[in-house]
Amino acid sequence: MEQFDALIKKDDSGRLTIVEVPFDARTVFNKPKGTIYVSGTINNIAYRSKLLSRGGGKFIMVLDKAMQKSIGFDGQAMTANITMSAENLQPVRDVPEKPADITCGMDVLTAIKTRQSIRKFSSKPVSQDMVNTVLCAGMCAPTAKNKRPYHFIVIRDRHILSDLARHNPNAAMLEFSAGAIVICGDKNREGLKEFLYADCAAATQNMLLSIHGLGLGGVWCGVASNSEWRKLLIEQLTLPNKLEPVSVIGFGWPDEGKELNSRWDTAMVHYEKW
Ligand SMILES: Cc1cc2nc3c(=O)[nH]c(=O)nc-3n(C[C@H](O)[C@H](O)[C@H](O)COP(=O)(O)O)c2cc1C
Incomplete structure (x- = not known):
């Protein structure tokens, strides 16, 4: 996992809020090709995103509105502490001939x-x-x-x-x-x-x-x-x-536990006729 301080700011067009990744993500994350998906935290707030290449080993990450709000970005450039790991996802378009044979223990x-x-x-x-x-x-x-x-x-x-x-x-x-x-x-x-x-x-x-x-x-x-x-x-x-x-x-992956109530309802059951 990489950890760094970086500037969160508007891009040149003024439309996107971005952070420039201060290293060559392809080399550091050992992803010679394809989209690089990353996850981590910005000022301790979790994110998942993908990196956009700007050429020459430079990458940026675009922050959506929810994330901007969570970290208190108000349009003015601000420094944030960022952790970043590459996610080990296969490219989404790789549809296999047959899916992996995964089973589960639940009847x-x-x-x-x-x-x-x-x-x-x-x-x-x-x-x-x-x-x-x-x-x-x-x-x-x-x-x-x-x-x-x-x-x-x-x-x-x-x-x-x-x-x-x-x-x-x-x-x-x-x-x-x-x-x-x-x-x-x-x-x-x-x-x-x-x-x-x-x-x-x-x-x-x-x-x-x-x-x-x-x-x-x-x-x-x-x-x-x-x-x-x-x-x-x-x-x-x-x-x-x-x-x-x-x-x-x-x-x-679930981040909530829920009480399980029986959903059996005799009023819903009818035999032969209404
Ligand atoms: C046709 C259909 C539409 C639904 N739409 C939504 C939805 O838009 N948002 C949502 O949070 N849950 C939605 N649900 C989930 C139901 O709210 C949920 O299944 C129901 O409350 C019973 O809870 P359970 O799934 O935990 O048994 C939908 C379920 C069905 C079958």
């Missing part, structure tokens, strides 16, 4: 009964193998006529997560989640809206259960039709017309 009924929505996350990164395991669980869900009309968009970019969090109070937890998965229904593959939503919902629940089984935490964020958030998702993820964003899962 299916325990997983179903003990899963709860987790909305607080630690800054610990989640490996790409785990994400692939979760994606695979989504792809194992039943679908009408086995059409499998879904696509999954994994978001790891802190700026996108932050943007999505800031534009929907019900998804505010994405600001600190390790990532998000957007479950999109393919309208060209499934013409019946009811089935499209049912198929995506089944995939979403499978993924939430696998997240829980892996010891991670996750939460389902709904996407209301005609909401501004849906429009933002379409724009941010450059979704083509055929794709409908149905749900968003925020995931990460």
